Amino acid sequence: MSVAHLKTTQHETLEIVSVGQHNTNSGPDFFNAQLKIADQLWAGNVEVHVKSSDWFVHNHETDQAYDNVILHVVWEHDTEIFRKNNSIVPTLELKEVVDKMVLLNYSKLLSAKDKWINCEADFAEVAPFVLESWLERLYIERLERKSETIEKLLQDSKNNWEAVLFKMLAKNFGLKVNGEAFFSMANAVDFQIIRKLQNNQSTLEALFFGLTGLLDQDIQEPYFLVLQKEYRYLKRKYNLHDTEVVPIQFFRLRPQNFPTIRLSQLATLYHLHSSLFSQIMEISSLKTIYKLFQVSTSVFWETHYSFGKVSKPSNKKITKAFVDLLIINTIIPIKFAYARHQGKDVNDFLLELIQQIPSEKNSIVSAFNKIKKVSHTAMQSQALIQLKTTYCDKNQCLKCAVGNALIVK
Template sequence: MQEDFLHYLWKYKKFEATNLQTTNGEVVLIKNFGSHNLNSGPDFFNAQIQISDQLWAGNVELHLKSSDWFIHNHQNDTAYDNVILHVVWQHDTDIFREDNTVIPTLELKNYVQLKALHNYQNLINNKENWINCQNQISDISAFVKDNWLERLFFERLENKAQLIHSILQQSKNNWEALLFKMLAKNFGLKVNGDAFFSVANSFDFSIVMKQQNSLQNLEALFLGQAGLLESDVQDAYFLQLQNDYKFLCQKFGISNNNVIPMQFFRLRPPNFPTIRWSQLANLYVEHKNLFSKIIDCKTKEDIYDVFKVKTSEYWDTHYTFGKASKKVIKKVSTSFIHLLIINTIVPLKFCYAKQQGKDIDEELIQLLSQVSAEKNSIIDKFDSLNVKATSALQSQALLQLKNEYCSKNKCLQCAIGNVILTT
């Protein structure tokens, strides 16, 4: 049994709350169960409990065993001085206040509804399952699932916002610079995301702004900083970029000493770093005020218009320097734009709106509801359990559900788990 189960029992009153007695035989009447505290300190604040003829106002602490009070060193923490009731599953020792009076203890196992205990044990003890509720989740109503997934989507957004705010501080509150770093990371995809991000951090964004009138100069900057102009290649365009990059290094005093090397292994040619850097360079040549344009986008079609860019002409017949290939116009694909919407644009719009004191939740819901669900092993597994993501909003929410709840056995904090426990 986990202590979270006691929190669930107390919070949702899943026990016989009449005829309660402390371990010393005093009658307990609960006037107010208190508010659940998810931070440090007692588990429930501002409870009101009558013990015998005395009405107490204060906090409630819950443990599996009474002796856990000492294991957690609460006797040395003044935050627990105002505990008026110690609620435990099993009472094994008395707990005393500083003035040597006993803190009243309620042994909860004597009052728990057997059905609640049975449901909990059936849910939590399925160790061999991919998720604890995999045999029940398909039976949960669409109303419960859809509302919970929407909440999880915004919870995931809040988590992403923490990283964005950190990057924003490093970028001296320059939203255009922040956007560039986030785009670079996501243009690198999973394999090269960190490497692309290291390139974006290796020079000041003002250099990008100064070179936006020259696609060749931006390519030289990006590819040079990425370490892709250091080979001995006898190719006219390569040598031209190499010379341009040397000039930029001298002019702006930049180097790529701390850049993470680019990877080509196991990448499809359209995702080669050479192609993605050229597309990103072209994006910044096409749009001088990219951040403002993205903030103004309301629909996925608006975003398509911004990101429908391609590589420079050289890459129409190349994937790497010096090796010609069949001519293909290498535009940014719709599926790639969807990844940018999910991982860059929506989190960015969410954070910017919060800073401006605006509520754009409905706009973001509408936007991601128009985008196809992601495809990965977690989404595929949910699909096999008949939990089908119909949009990117739901696939993002399912990733949050699996990683932050299912994998951490937080069934008691999950809306789906709560329904199963009360069925």
Template sequence: MREEFLYYVWQYKLFSNPNLQTVQNELIEIKKTGVLNKNEGPDFLNAQLYIDGQLWVGNIEMHVKASDWYLHNHETDPNYDAVILHVVWENDAIIYTKNNDPLITLVLKDYIDESILNNYNSLLFANKNWISCENQIDSVDAFLIKNWQERLYFERLEQKSKSIEILLKESKLDYEAVLFQLLAKNFGLKINGDAFLNLAKAIDFSIIRKVAHDQTKLTALLFGMAGFLEAEIESEYYLNLKREFNYLKHKFKLVSKPKNSFQFFRMRPTNFPTIRIAQLAALFAKHQNLFSKIIHLNKKDDYYKLFSVNIDDFWKEHYTFETTSKKSPKKLTKSFIDLLLINTIVPLKFVYLKNRGEFTEDTFLSLIQEVSSEKNGIISKFLDLGISSKNAMESQALLQLKNNYCTAKKCLDCAIGNNLLRN
């Protein structure tokens, strides 16, 4: 038994008998269950109860065992002085208030419907499945799942917005600078994401603005700051970048990063950090006010056109500075741009519109629902269970569901878990 289950039953009044009675044989009528407290202190705040006809206003504390009150040292904590009811699963001790009166106590297991308890036990404790409800999830109404996915998606956006707000604060609300940092991180993908973000943060965006009109200068700046221009390579292109960077380094008093922070091992050549840096430079050289452009676009195809950029000719025949390769344009693919939409552009637009008070769900969802669903192990496993993902909004929602609810066994906080518990 977990305390979370007691919260759940109390909050939704899932009692088998509405005539609640304390261990002191006092009748309880719930006027307000109170507000679930997710911070320190009693579990429910500002509850209103009629106890033997007398209205009580205060807080409620819940424990699996009554003796947990002393185990958690609540008797010495003034935050618990206003507790008007102690709700327990097992009443194994008498708890006294500071006035030496027994604390009014309700034993909840005497009032829980057996079917809900059985559903709870079977869902959370009786299996070792990939997700707790995998044998029952196909019985849940599709409309309920769809609505829950929308809520999960916005919950995921809210989580992502926290790191974006930090970057905005650091940049003094410079959305162009934050876009550069976020795009850089996503150009690095999972393996090089942190290295790319550190690269972007190491360059004051005012310098990017000053050199972005010249693709060679911007390319030299990025490669130089990433530590790729410190070798002795006899290539006209390489030596030109090196000269440009040395000039910029002296002019702006720059300190470059070590090259070994970028990984090539077990990566596809198209994802080599050298190629991604060249593409990033080409993008910001072509669009010097990129954020002001993306904020007004609402169609996926418009983003495909915006992100269609040409890298330097050198990189069309190279994956690294040292070796040549078969010629290819090495443009940003639609699938890669989809990842940028999912992980950078849409979350940043969400923060921007919300901060301006211009956010509307329906308009906002239209873009992310145009983007194809992600493909990974979690999405494939849900598909095996009959839960398909038709677009990026749904795939992001399923990732949120698995990582934040299923893995943590937070079935009581999940709309699907709630549905199964009550049936």
């Protein structure tokens, strides 16, 4: 029996006009569904159970939240359900509707043992069109999730988009190892203070280095002592609280990713660009973004990676690969969130932008590529992260386009 020829247990024709909204809280499973039952249009809620009798097991007959249920969807219909006016609640029994092969495929998928993902053995069989369109949707879904985080930052920053951008950039300048430390540093200072100090690069460095505890040492080096003295002054003047800032880590970091280098680059960026958010919102090409982030450290760090130890001179300019990470994790998400906030749709532009950036390299992407070479761009690598963490790890195969393709094949 096809979906186009559904019938209730009372042998009335059933057409699903709209499934409504899935409810993840208490109450019926779907709100505001629209159905045609025997040519009569109904609008209301839908409840789903394994057996019809589960209605009584869950005491729905005494709960007013279920008075507006227009359809009861069950695997097995073992008893009639009545409304308070004694009319029967229409029921759709799935046992005779679902194709036996579909059920077998689903059982096979969920019974996979010792697999990285449930569909590991069959992932490569999925049609390219299905996979490509699903990855695009997953990427937008990931942006939507990040947008929620940005909205929370916006509320905390009293609708100051420049402050939100600074916090996001700070976190991503810290990468995985120091991301939380840099983020806590950004949260420990009012962005208006950053604005006031932007004209002086060394003062910004003193602020960043001081907040992160990098000046809490006894080092007799002229530049260190200058920064230390400056930070003590700033701390008193602005009543700064650095006790809640997460400690900085140097362990297992390459010298170019040392927090000293990244904080100096961040200070340079904000010294050179007083209205960074506005500039990023106006950007319309990848080339312009790379140009905007062509910044280096202050002069002192050209011969140092840490205080107290001189190194071979080098211009520690932000690399293209690092800018790519900033584009993926900060610039595109904040452009997406801002567009949504303004009621605009920039999805096509952002998809075009992200697909110009090479795929990220991480354990999730590598594992998928071993099954099937699928990640060539950053859009695909971001989508695969979303797929693994939101669907595969939670056995959400029925909500996944790949899972559905394998179940109904």
